[in-house]
Amino acid sequence: MAKLRGKALVAQSGGPTTVINSSLCGVVQECIRSEEIDAVYGANNGILGVLLEDLFDITKESPETIAGLKRTPSAAAGSCRYKLKSLKDSARDYERIVDVFQAHGIRYFFYIGGNDSMDTADKLAQLAAQKGYDLRIMGVPKTIDNDLAETDHTPGYGSEVKYLATTTLESGRDTEALYTFDTATVVEAMGRNAGWIAAGAGVGHRTEEDAPHLVYVPEIPFTIEQFVKDVNETKKRLGRVVVLASEGLQNEKGEYLTSQTGAFAKDSFGHVQLGGVAEMLKAIIEKECGIKCRYNKPGTAQRNAMHFASLTDVNEAWLVGSEAVKAALAGKSGFMVTLIRESDSPYKVTTGFAPLEKVANGEKFLPRDFMNAEGNHITEKCRKYVLPLIKGEAPIKIGADGLPDYVRFKRYAVARKTPAFKP
Amino acid sequence: MAKLRGKALVAQSGGPTTVINSSLCGVVQECIRSEEIDAVYGANNGILGVLLEDLFDITKESPETIAGLKRTPSAAAGSCRYKLKSLKDSARDYERIVDVFQAHGIRYFFYIGGNDSMDTADKLAQLAAQKGYDLRIMGVPKTIDNDLAETDHTPGYGSEVKYLATTTLESGRDTEALYTFDTATVVEAMGRNAGWIAAGAGVGHRTEEDAPHLVYVPEIPFTIEQFVKDVNETKKRLGRVVVLASEGLQNEKGEYLTSQTGAFAKDSFGHVQLGGVAEMLKAIIEKECGIKCRYNKPGTAQRNAMHFASLTDVNEAWLVGSEAVKAALAGKSGFMVTLIRESDSPYKVTTGFAPLEKVANGEKFLPRDFMNAEGNHITEKCRKYVLPLIKGEAPIKIGADGLPDYVRFKRYAVARKTPAFKP
Numbered sequence: 001m002a003k004l005r006g007k008a009l010v011a012q013s014g015g016p017t018t019v020i021n022s023s024l025c026g027v028v029q030e031c032i033r034s035e036e037i038d039a040v041y042g043a044n045n046g047i048l049g050v051l052l053e054d055l056f057d058i059t060k061e062s063p064e065t066i067a068g069l070k071r072t073p074s075a076a077a078g079s080c081r082y083k084l085k086s087l088k089d090s091a092r093d094y095e096r097i098v099d100v101f102q103a104h105g106i107r108y109f110f111y112i113g114g115n116d117s118m119d120t121a122d123k124l125a126q127l128a129a130q131k132g133y134d135l136r137i138m139g140v141p142k143t144i145d146n147d148l149a150e151t152d153h154t155p156g157y158g159s160e161v162k163y164l165a166t167t168t169l170e171s172g173r174d175t176e177a178l179y180t181f182d183t184a185t186v187v188e189a190m191g192r193n194a195g196w197i198a199a200g201a202g203v204g205h206r207t208e209e210d211a212p213h214l215v216y217v218p219e220i221p222f223t224i225e226q227f228v229k230d231v232n233e234t235k236k237r238l239g240r241v242v243v244l245a246s247e248g249l250q251n252e253k254g255e256y257l258t259s260q261t262g263a264f265a266k267d268s269f270g271h272v273q274l275g276g277v278a279e280m281l282k283a284i285i286e287k288e289c290g291i292k293c294r295y296n297k298p299g300t301a302q303r304n305a306m307h308f309a310s311l312t313d314v315n316e317a318w319l320v321g322s323e324a325v326k327a328a329l330a331g332k333s334g335f336m337v338t339l340i341r342e343s344d345s346p347y348k349v350t351t352g353f354a355p356l357e358k359v360a361n362g363e364k365f366l367p368r369d370f371m372n373a374e375g376n377h378i379t380e381k382c383r384k385y386v387l388p389l390i391k392g393e394a395p396i397k398i399g400a401d402g403l404p405d406y407v408r409f410k411r412y413a414v415a416r417k418t419p420a421f422k423p
Numbered sequence: 424m425a426k427l428r429g430k431a432l433v434a435q436s437g438g439p440t441t442v443i444n445s446s447l448c449g450v451v452q453e454c455i456r457s458e459e460i461d462a463v464y465g466a467n468n469g470i471l472g473v474l475l476e477d478l479f480d481i482t483k484e485s486p487e488t489i490a491g492l493k494r495t496p497s498a499a500a501g502s503c504r505y506k507l508k509s510l511k512d513s514a515r516d517y518e519r520i521v522d523v524f525q526a527h528g529i530r531y532f533f534y535i536g537g538n539d540s541m542d543t544a545d546k547l548a549q550l551a552a553q554k555g556y557d558l559r560i561m562g563v564p565k566t567i568d569n570d571l572a573e574t575d576h577t578p579g580y581g582s583e584v585k586y587l588a589t590t591t592l593e594s595g596r597d598t599e600a601l602y603t604f605d606t607a608t609v610v611e612a613m614g615r616n617a618g619w620i621a622a623g624a625g626v627g628h629r630t631e632e633d634a635p636h637l638v639y640v641p642e643i644p645f646t647i648e649q650f651v652k653d654v655n656e657t658k659k660r661l662g663r664v665v666v667l668a669s670e671g672l673q674n675e676k677g678e679y680l681t682s683q684t685g686a687f688a689k690d691s692f693g694h695v696q697l698g699g700v701a702e703m704l705k706a707i708i709e710k711e712c713g714i715k716c717r718y719n720k721p722g723t724a725q726r727n728a729m730h731f732a733s734l735t736d737v738n739e740a741w742l743v744g745s746e747a748v749k750a751a752l753a754g755k756s757g758f759m760v761t762l763i764r765e766s767d768s769p770y771k772v773t774t775g776f777a778p779l780e781k782v783a784n785g786e787k788f789l790p791r792d793f794m795n796a797e798g799n800h801i802t803e804k805c806r807k808y809v810l811p812l813i814k815g816e817a818p819i820k821i822g823a824d825g826l827p828d829y830v831r832f833k834r835y836a837v838a839r840k841t842p843a844f845k846p
């Protein structure tokens with residue numbers, strides 16, 4: 001494959017994770033090392049920044065800032081939820097993106113994201129090929145949800161689970177100390193459609209005593225009757241109960257619990273309940289089991305908890321970014337870097353490639369046998385899968401004030417070369 | 424003062440904290456070192472364990488378990504919210520406690536807790552004196568709320584703030600990356616009546632960019648009009664906004680913004696149980712400011728976050744426990760150990776003593792000048808007070824599975840010597 005000289009563009013998309021910047025770091029450091037890549041631009045807020053030609057020159061950032069990405073949570077280049085459809089339906093947007101690439105001599109595009117991003121990248125690759133514009137596109141996997149097809153797991157997942165398992169087992173100690181009064185606690189995990197996160201954080205249950213005592217995922221239909229039974233049984237056995245539940249719990253009809261109406265859809269004033277699954281489960285526990293319940297909703301804190309991130313995850317996130325660049329330099333295009341688990345013990349991972357299209361159209365659900373027959377906790381198989389991913393504590397830098405020091409880009413703007421565009 | 428030989432009893436009370444076990448460790452290690460104290464018993468679940476004569480012998484626990492308390496969150500001996508009233512109204516309970524002490528030769532009682540616990544300890548001291556029973560009682564301060572009178576600050580507060588500030592600034596990075604879509608985030612801080620916690624975590628706002636951008640505390644009446652104005656102004660300036668709000672926000676009439684009704688509306692102390700400030704502020708932001716808002720409610724996670732605790736706090740918690748024992752051995756009784764700040768820079772703390780009665784009847788609110796004139800963020804004075812308390816990261820032990828290893832007592836039961844008692 002002939003060497004291709006030009007600039008690289010990198011963008012981040014979708015929900016932030018603790019380690020998406022580590023992938024960005026891998027991309028940027030590998031680009032800087034190469035001879036063919038003249039500069040690395042970042043798009044402000046993902047594909048939106050490309051459409052708006054809102055670019056900045058990462059090459060001008062200090063090496064300290066670039067290295068500091070590895071210990072900085074969330075998306076330093078900014079992210080977005082701007083959705084591109086088919087090449088036909090979003091033709092104007094796709095054309096615009098290739099125009100911007102051409103105007104700036106962008107020959108390499110690295111897109112760090114989930115399956116929607118891989119879909120966008122796939123279509124861009126097709127359009128560039130149609131137009132005869134020599135462009136190498138590589139996808140870099142990212143999502144706390146761990147639901148990407150074609151890869152053993154996704155960067156972001158390990159750190160999400162390490163933190164959520166830790167905070168759940170810590171909250172479990174609270175319930176344990178106060179069981180004579182605050183007998184139950186519900187912790188709400190992210191995960192709208194897949195139960196990877198809640199199941200993953202189930203590994204905190206190392207002994208009968210350790211929280212979570214019950215785990216519920218969207219893949220297994222939730223019924224109030226079974227839940228009440230589970231809570232009562234656990235309470236009888238341990239005197240307390242900590243429940244870890246996915247935000248996306250669904251009933252037998254596949255409807256989200258939180259979109260249901262009925263006894264728990266309204267509070268005691270008849271107001272529609274504002275919150276989510278945790279509040280609903282708390283209400284069920286208090287009314288149907290007659291015990292006091294608290295709830296914790298870590299929310300976005302769980303996907304940005306750099307202060308207690310998985311070292312394995314941070315390193316793998318960097319690796320997939322770096323491998324994407326190496327592959328593109330070697331002539332590859334239209335693939336996402338994947339993680340292949342060679343062995344569990346010792347844990348060994350290598351990288352591979354999957355066609356963007358296959359990733360775009362896939363979705364990976366939690367295997368049924370990662371959950372027990374009752375559907376209320378994880379199995380050893382799940383534990384074996386998860387544990388290597390949460391190993392090690394990623395180093396961070398603590399400032400003089402006792403809080404973590406995270407970096408920010410200076411964002412050296414790249415001069416515009418195209419007319420204004422309204423997406 | 425004559426030497427007093429006998430056993431010691433230690434109990435923990437009220438809401439758990441990240442470092443209450445560190446105080447327990449200080450008490451136990453100091454007792455073991457002394458010649459006068461033959462054994463240290465723990466009461467299961469605070470004063471409830473004394474009433475029920477549900478005691479266990481901490482002296483029999485391994486030195487590793489006792490040392491491990493310093494890196495274990497929540498109350499290892501169990502806590503409770505059992506409220507004793509006046510000596511007259513709860514005469515039966517107080518008499519019972521002294522009976523249990525006498526039956527077991529308890530000559531030293533160390534009570535780790537907040538002002539309700541100091542009140543109980545004070546009354547016990549009075550009753551023992553009336554009965555001519557030689558008993559030395561010392562209080563050990565504990566509360567994340569930092570609202571105890573007579574002490575510069577309380578153990579538990581520094582770790583609470585270190586974690587909450589960190590998770591808020593991390594969540595702020597999420598909002599920063601997604602500001603084109605998820606423009607606002609509300610983080611709910613604990614703090615029923617005093618704003619120490621929310622204000623403390625305001626130190627994460629190191630630059631204009633850093634979250635939280637707005638801080639609200641119960642001491643300053645909350646109005647929706649001003650809040651909407653604050654949010655809109657911040658949004659205009661930064662394009663996004665992260666709000667940190669105390670769960671105990673109150674309107675101009677001193678009424679809680681949200682308070683629940685029904686069976687679980689009040690705890691056994693008669694405190695109104697709160698929840699829902701974050702949901703309410705989210706609803707206001709979405710409706711009145713027209714921007715999308717998320718909310719995070721760390722709940723009990725914030726008071727048990729040993730995985731990122733303040734080293735200063737852990738050490739001071741140990742110190743007040745140890746000093747309580749030293750003072751009791753020297754003949755002191757009826758006092759709580761206090762922390763006296765000798766200087767901010769370098770930070771220097773010594774310990775002192777306050778009569779239990781003074782602590783029991785006091786409550787320390789956030790000084791008005793710790794908040795700015797607008798009442799929507801902290802001042803430099805607040806920052807100067809808080810920063811030394813969150814300094815350093817307490818060491819923890821990570822298990823082979825990548826999660827923290829916390830200890831549990833074996834709980835070697837002490838044989839009962841009194842008839843059964845129903846509190």
